[in-house]
Every structure is written in C-alpha cells, then in structure tokens.
Amino acid sequence: MNSRDTRTVRSHHLCTGAGCRRRETRAGRGRRTADDGTLLCPDCRGELLTDLRQLPTLYRACGHLLDGSRSMSGPRERTSGGGAPGLPFNTAASDARREILTLLGSWAGLVAEARQVPRPDRTVEALAAFLVRHWGWLASHSAAGDASHELSATARRAARAADPDRDRRPVVIGTCPEPGCTGRLQSLIHPHSAEAPAVRCRVDPAHHWTGEQLMTLRRRMAAAPTATHPAPLDAAPTRTAWLTASDITRLWGVPSGSVYRLASLRAWRRRSRNGRTYYHEADVVRALSERRPRPAA
Structure with a gap:
C-alpha cells in the first residue's frame, strides 16, 4: 500500500470499489452511485467488510496447506511427480499468508495514525478485528477505493491458493427480510465446502447470518410478505425442514x-x-x- 492522505470524501461520485470495477470490465455495465460522502456503493461497502471478516479464515486455511497435503475442502490425494522430492511446500499459500498480514498491517497503520488510536497487535486476527471496528471510517476515506481493490484481490488470491479448484463466486438467494431493506442476499460459501456457510445482504452488511442463524433466516424469508402477495394475518407457519x-x-x-x-x-x-x-x-x-x-x- 502506498502512502495515504487522511481526507474523507465530501461529494457524490460513481463507486470506485472492486465490485463495480468487475461489473464494468467483465459485464460492460456501468458503475453504481457511491453512498453520500463516500466513494463506495452499498454493495462494495458490504464486500469490503466481508473481505475483512474472511481474511483471518483464509490465512488459517493457507497455514494448513504449507505442507501441500490439504485443501480447504479436505485432504488432497497424493500423486507422484510434479514437485521436488522431500517434504512438499505450498508456495502460493505461503505467499498468500504473507500478503494478508502485510496488507492488513498497512491499512491498520493508516487508520491508527489518522484516528490517533493505538495500533493493534501484529497478528492477522487482531489487525482484521481492528479494521472491522473502523470499517465505516475506512469506507468513507478518500482511499476507500484502493482498500476495496487491494483487500478484494488479496482475498481472491488467498481463496485460490487455499483451493484452486473451488468456485467462490457468491450466489444470490433472495431478498433481505429485514424491515425496510430492499437488498439482495448472497451466499458466501461454496455449497460443497466443509466451511461454515454465511449469507449477507448486498446493501447493508449488518444484515449477516451464519451457522444456526441460517435456519431462522430461511423461515423469515419464507414468511416475508411481498408487494403483490402480502402475508395474511392467519398465515400458516413455515413447513418444517x-x-x-x-x-x-x-x-x-x-x-x-x-x-x-x-x-x-x-x-x-x-x-x-x-x-x-x-x-x-x-x-x-x-x-x-x-x-x-x-x-x-
């Protein structure tokens, strides 16, 4: 990360986040409008928070791969050839771990200096937790677009290192059931992974479910009224799963x-x-x- 200034955005712009850049370059679609006072749209703000939350998991997953024997989906089949003799070493996983630690430390340093708060311990867990706490400020900083791109790229490279065969593209599963929210929900974990799944709203990242909360979410989504089909007062309970x-x-x-x-x-x-x-x-x-x-x- 290069040197950053500490100015925050004061005017309205098109989003500079990683998600909108992919939207523009891969799908030929226009960038969304950034939130007032920021350079990121709601989707890209949510993606920034998601990346901060998942980097410690990816860091640990890559740590399990350093002997070349495991992927995030489980043990790898041993094959002959294709590497140097002796103990195998996963260079991509090692590089991903180093990149995660360096990047989180760099952005945490910016936040600590600009906000005049103590720096966290230099561990991935402490750095990521610190940045999650200051996520709103970072998303409103003039360098928010850079943070979005760097964190997204690092998370994607770490995911590929952890499991090169894994498709991590999020899957949209429905409309957020929170009152007044119009966001769409997306699943963040591949359905065949042993890792605990999670679902977040693309508009408001505070709308986030994981583990056993997904069962409650399923019921809320099934019972949520729509504009054309409001729920009757005597609606039957959701069918048992x-x-x-x-x-x-x-x-x-x-x-x-x-x-x-x-x-x-x-x-x-x-x-x-x-x-x-x-x-x-x-x-x-x-x-x-x-x-x-x-x-x-």
Whole structure:
C-alpha cells in the first residue's frame, strides 16, 4: 500500500470499489452511485467488510496447506511427480499468508495514525478485528477505493491458493427480510465446502447470518410478505425442514460423529429417503442451542 492522505470524501461520485470495477470490465455495465460522502456503493461497502471478516479464515486455511497435503475442502490425494522430492511446500499459500498480514498491517497503520488510536497487535486476527471496528471510517476515506481493490484481490488470491479448484463466486438467494431493506442476499460459501456457510445482504452488511442463524433466516424469508402477495394475518407457519448430518455439520460446525451421538441421545425425530437419514429441524436447533459455545481457536 502506498502512502495515504487522511481526507474523507465530501461529494457524490460513481463507486470506485472492486465490485463495480468487475461489473464494468467483465459485464460492460456501468458503475453504481457511491453512498453520500463516500466513494463506495452499498454493495462494495458490504464486500469490503466481508473481505475483512474472511481474511483471518483464509490465512488459517493457507497455514494448513504449507505442507501441500490439504485443501480447504479436505485432504488432497497424493500423486507422484510434479514437485521436488522431500517434504512438499505450498508456495502460493505461503505467499498468500504473507500478503494478508502485510496488507492488513498497512491499512491498520493508516487508520491508527489518522484516528490517533493505538495500533493493534501484529497478528492477522487482531489487525482484521481492528479494521472491522473502523470499517465505516475506512469506507468513507478518500482511499476507500484502493482498500476495496487491494483487500478484494488479496482475498481472491488467498481463496485460490487455499483451493484452486473451488468456485467462490457468491450466489444470490433472495431478498433481505429485514424491515425496510430492499437488498439482495448472497451466499458466501461454496455449497460443497466443509466451511461454515454465511449469507449477507448486498446493501447493508449488518444484515449477516451464519451457522444456526441460517435456519431462522430461511423461515423469515419464507414468511416475508411481498408487494403483490402480502402475508395474511392467519398465515400458516413455515413447513418444517429436515436436515442431513452433513447439513448439520456445515451449519453448526459440529463433527459428524457428534451429530449421530446427539441424534441417538436426544431421540431426534427422523425420516429416511433414498437411503439418507434426515433429522427434524426443531430437535436439532433445540439440542445444539443448548451446547456451550466452543472456545476460540
């Protein structure tokens, strides 16, 4: 990152964020209008916050790859040839980790100096948490476009290093159910990944769901009225969802062995279809909401 000034934007402009640049160069579509007093549109502001939140996860994922034996989706199949003899080393993952740490440290330094606040510890987790706390200020800075591009590019390179075969393009899944919000919701995690999925609103990044919250989100989306089909006062409750063990593992981060153990101990209602077992959503949510939070890694 180059030297930055500390001015904030005072006038209205077209968005300079990474998302709008991709929109312009790849799809030939015009850039959106930036929020008042910033250089970023709501979508690009949300993407900036998402990148800050996911960089520590990508940093840890790349750390697991330094011996060349794992990807974010699981163990890699060992093959002969294609590398130097002896212990393999994933150069792309190492470079991605170094880039993440350097970039977060650079932007955190700008924020700390400009806002005259103490610098965070030089760890990826501390730097990212610091920038998330100051995200609104950074998004309103005259260098917000640079931050958006650099963080987006770094996150994408780290994702490719963590799993070159993975398609990480977000998938739009519906309209945000928050009152008064017109944003669209997008899924941030590939459906075949073992990583916990998340959903965020493209307009307001504070509208964010992960883990077991996704079940509540599903019900809210199903029950949300539309302009042409308002919900009746006596509307029936949303139909019960039935979850597989893999669904539960992905949503709550619970090992599959624990899922089967809880299902037996708590006598979860179940049904079988095409050789697969599905568990009643209410039983799963009740049991897992009672579990004590796992300590931070």
